[in-house]
Amino acid sequence: xxxxxxxxxxxxxxxxxxxxxxxxxxxxxxxxxxxxxxxxxxxxxxxxxxxxxxxxxxxxxxxxxxxxxxxxxxxxxxxxxxxxxxxxxxxxxxxxxxxxxxxxxxxxxxxxxxxxxxxxxxxxxxxxxxxxxxxxxxxxxxxxxxxxxxxxxxxxxxxxxxxxxxxxxxxxxxxxxxxxxxxxxxxxxxxxxxxxxxxxxxxxxxxxxxxxxxxxxxxxxxxxxxxxxxxxxxxxxxxxxxxxxxxxxxxxxxxxxxxxxxxxxxxxxxxxxxxxxxxxxxxxxxxxxxxxxxxxxxxxxxxxxxxxxxxxxxxxxxxxxxxxxxxxxxxxxxxxxxxxxxxxxxxxxxxxxxxxxxxxxxxxxxxxxxxxxxxxxxxxxxxxxxxxxxxxxxxxxxxxxxxxxxxxxxxxxxxxx
Amino acid sequence: xxxxxxxxxxxxxxxxxxxxxxxxxxxxxxxxxxxxxxxxxxxxxxxxxxxxxxxxxxxxxxxxxxxxxxxxxxxxxxxxxxxxxxxxxxxxxxxxxxxxxxxxxxxxxxxxxxxxxxxxxxxxxxxxxxxxxxxxxxxxxxxxxxxxxxxxxxxxxxxxxxxxxxxxxxxxxxxxxxxxxxxxxxxxxxxxxxxxxxxxxxxxxxxxxxxxxxxxxxxxxxxxxxxxxxxxxxxxxxxxxxxxxxxxxxxxxxxxxxxxxxxxxxxxxxxxxxxxxxxxxxxxxxxxxxxxxxxxxxxxxxxxxxxxxxxxxxxxxxxxxxxxxxxxxxxxxxxxxxxxxxxxxxxxxxxxxxxxxxxxxxxxxxxxxxxxxxxxxxxxxxxxxxxxxxxxxxxxxxxxxxxxxxxxxxxxxxxxxxxxxx
Numbered sequence: 001x002x003x004x005x006x007x008x009x010x011x012x013x014x015x016x017x018x019x020x021x022x023x024x025x026x027x028x029x030x031x032x033x034x035x036x037x038x039x040x041x042x043x044x045x046x047x048x049x050x051x052x053x054x055x056x057x058x059x060x061x062x063x064x065x066x067x068x069x070x071x072x073x074x075x076x077x078x079x080x081x082x083x084x085x086x087x088x089x090x091x092x093x094x095x096x097x098x099x100x101x102x103x104x105x106x107x108x109x110x111x112x113x114x115x116x117x118x119x120x121x122x123x124x125x126x127x128x129x130x131x132x133x134x135x136x137x138x139x140x141x142x143x144x145x146x147x148x149x150x151x152x153x154x155x156x157x158x159x160x161x162x163x164x165x166x167x168x169x170x171x172x173x174x175x176x177x178x179x180x181x182x183x184x185x186x187x188x189x190x191x192x193x194x195x196x197x198x199x200x201x202x203x204x205x206x207x208x209x210x211x212x213x214x215x216x217x218x219x220x221x222x223x224x225x226x227x228x229x230x231x232x233x234x235x236x237x238x239x240x241x242x243x244x245x246x247x248x249x250x251x252x253x254x255x256x257x258x259x260x261x262x263x264x265x266x267x268x269x270x271x272x273x274x275x276x277x278x279x280x281x282x283x284x285x286x287x288x289x290x291x292x293x294x295x296x297x298x299x300x301x302x303x304x305x306x307x308x309x310x311x312x313x314x315x316x317x318x319x320x321x322x323x324x325x326x327x328x329x330x331x332x333x334x335x336x337x338x339x340x341x342x343x344x345x346x347x348x349x350x351x352x353x354x355x356x357x358x359x360x361x362x363x364x365x366x367x368x369x370x371x372x373x374x375x376x377x378x379x380x381x382x383x384x385x386x387x388x389x390x391x392x393x394x395x396x397x398x399x400x401x402x403x404x405x406x407x408x409x410x411x412x413x414x415x416x417x
Numbered sequence: 418x419x420x421x422x423x424x425x426x427x428x429x430x431x432x433x434x435x436x437x438x439x440x441x442x443x444x445x446x447x448x449x450x451x452x453x454x455x456x457x458x459x460x461x462x463x464x465x466x467x468x469x470x471x472x473x474x475x476x477x478x479x480x481x482x483x484x485x486x487x488x489x490x491x492x493x494x495x496x497x498x499x500x501x502x503x504x505x506x507x508x509x510x511x512x513x514x515x516x517x518x519x520x521x522x523x524x525x526x527x528x529x530x531x532x533x534x535x536x537x538x539x540x541x542x543x544x545x546x547x548x549x550x551x552x553x554x555x556x557x558x559x560x561x562x563x564x565x566x567x568x569x570x571x572x573x574x575x576x577x578x579x580x581x582x583x584x585x586x587x588x589x590x591x592x593x594x595x596x597x598x599x600x601x602x603x604x605x606x607x608x609x610x611x612x613x614x615x616x617x618x619x620x621x622x623x624x625x626x627x628x629x630x631x632x633x634x635x636x637x638x639x640x641x642x643x644x645x646x647x648x649x650x651x652x653x654x655x656x657x658x659x660x661x662x663x664x665x666x667x668x669x670x671x672x673x674x675x676x677x678x679x680x681x682x683x684x685x686x687x688x689x690x691x692x693x694x695x696x697x698x699x700x701x702x703x704x705x706x707x708x709x710x711x712x713x714x715x716x717x718x719x720x721x722x723x724x725x726x727x728x729x730x731x732x733x734x735x736x737x738x739x740x741x742x743x744x745x746x747x748x749x750x751x752x753x754x755x756x757x758x759x760x761x762x763x764x765x766x767x768x769x770x771x772x773x774x775x776x777x778x779x780x781x782x783x784x785x786x787x788x789x790x791x792x793x794x795x796x797x798x799x800x801x802x803x804x805x806x807x808x809x810x811x812x813x814x815x816x817x818x819x820x821x822x823x824x825x826x827x828x829x830x831x832x833x834x835x836x837x838x839x
Contacts, residue, residue, distance in 0.1 A: 006476040007476070008474070008475055008476050008500075008502055008687070008691060009502075009687055009688070009691040009692035010453070010455070010500070010502055010505060010507050010691050010692070010695060011502040011503040011504075011505045012691075012692045012693075012695075013448075013453050013505055013507070013695055013696060014445045014448065014449055014505060016693070016694070016695060016696035016697070017444065017445050017448050017696055018441045018442070018444075018445050019631060019633055019634070020631075020696055020697070020700070021440070021441045021444050021445075022441050023630075023631055026437070026440045028437075047435070048431070048435055049431050049432040049433040049434075049435050050429045050430065050431050050432060051429065052429065074425055074426035074427070075426055075427055075428070075429045076426040076427065076428040076429070077428070077429060077431055077435070077437070078428070078431075079431060079434065079435060079436075079437060079438045080438030081438070082437060082438040082440055082441060084437050084440070085426050086426075087426075124722050125711075125712055125715045125716060125720050125721065125722050126712060126722055127708060127711075127712075263435075263436065264436070267435060267436045267437050267439075268436035268437070268439050269439070269443065270443075271437060271440060271443060272440060272443035272444050272447055273443070273447070276447065280553045284549075284550070287548075288548050288549050288550075291548045292548055317739070317740065317743055320743075320747075321743070321747070324747045324750075324751075328750065328751060328754060331751075331754070332754060332758075335758050339758070339761070339762065339765070343765060343769070346769050347769070350769070350772060350773060350776060353773075353776065354776055357776075357780045357783075361780070361783050361784075361787065364787055365787070368787070368790055368791060368794060371794055371798075372794060375794070375797060375798055375801060378801060378805075379801055382801070382804070382805055382808065385808075386808055389808075389812060393815060396819065400822075
């Protein structure tokens, strides 16, 4: 790394990023899950110091649902020049039925559908600026029984921990003494570890001061919270709290509950990280599962599939196309070879046939010629014989003639009687 | 590409300090921890001081030898450096066009530049489309700013400049600068700048405009837009002026101070490029130039956002449809090839059959000829045999006659002899 001599100016980049982010504004989606009556709405109002749920917009506790619904409320809040679009997602009816099997399903469906929306928006050809409505954090409210997690708690967290950042909270913590609370927390963490549930671990932000704090905070997990919309005067201070005959449980008093810790972690230090983990981990998991199902024929785990996963579908198709072209070329060459061979065979056969026929023809011709020669020879021989014989005959004839002439002469002479 | 305009949200007042105003800081801290990256492309003829300017801008000596003028084509050489200023780490990549403007025929000069830029877009696109992807840790090589070096002729842009910039303006943020501007006098410079700007406008070349939508920087950006193209001078040599060492070029007639705004626009360039708008340059590259490339590429491959009935496609449907179409295509091609082959085989078979037939016909003819010859021979034989027989008969007859005659004569003679003896 080169350290620069003299001023360049890119140390100002963070300011540029700051400026742009303020201009763009921020958004955050927070989901709250838990049985009715655990003070979810009150906690939200306390966290954001606003009446998210008011007379005009009643909270889920005032609505009686027969089945689990998932509802969202969107508000716009501004502070210090920073604009935040906050979406609170409610799950009224959760855990309230007699048979709560599958009451987590609507929650899972909601989370998945937001990821689906984002995936589709991200995959369009014409992409426009997309809002991020994915669930960044899920606060899970545990009833302050003091004993341990209920089966529903375990089941829910097991099913959701790989889809969303889960932060379990002990609700209405003002019903537990500090000792009871400690034991309860220990028990819960033990069960969470036993069931291999991965809750959101507030990671160390690179700042030595804060990391010490953060480690201390981790020892307090799960956070035990108390919420209140009511401001009470305690020793001259105006505090938010719950008034009891025996005293006031102060929301923002660290010795009374972990509310402040939650607020600081959730909003002041780790809000961005919650979004990053949602984007880089939970969403990516959703996306790769979804795409693998489409392009890898149901995600059958072979080495081919593993290769496909590290390639974009376009590259995948390109690869398949290339493979196919090669296959076709090979097929073509093979077919060509077979073709050539067969043609050669056939041609050779024809040639052999032709040669054979020619040979036979030659032979027959030779045969005929031989016969002709023989015939000629015979003829010549005969001619010769004939001519000899005729010559002989002529001589004989001459002799005969001479003989008869002599006889005649002798007869005439009378010597012959 | 995320927007947060609070659509559909109702504004609610806050009863106290919640603390989300720390969000920008949270974001900034994360970015600083992650580090930044910036990629600059320098386009310009050999000898216009591109490397020197980079050295001067970033106050460091980058590697490299000055190039010769005999390059056969335009090549792009890129070097990556890790710089740090205060607590900010920057991965800077400087890409140089080597051999630009040196060829006799410069028609294809822009091509390797466009190809390079596209290759970086393509790499990002491929990563973005992967099933298992790691965009978060991807080293972004896309070009965020293109400094186009204009030769200080003082007259106008060269046609090579116009052609090249026109090809690049939809792919990258172009910042035109007048190189080695210490060769131009102030009055000439004003005229030169006006001429260049009007030529760019009349040729429809879109150069990068410093953004004026954010009030914080709108004013300075707007002013600077009016100073484009920046007339720069680069130098890593230091000269003592007063009691300070400054970057300068020393001439017999005076010293050109690089960081003196009266002498050249170097400081303006540094302000705009690095200190004020570096992040905007990165953003524009991602949201405008890259999106354009991506859209064109996907459309080229036949991807659409809606199906023929104008219903929106989901991603799966798009991929599936595309893939089915694609596989169908391949099947069809394969089938075609097979058919063509079958056809060829048929034709060749017919050909060979034809040849076979001809051969047989030939030999049938020969056979016939042979038969005829044979017949002729037979006839000749027969006639000879007849003659032989005839001769034989004649001969036999004659011999018979002779023997008879002889016998008779013989017997006559015998008679005679017998009588005589009596």
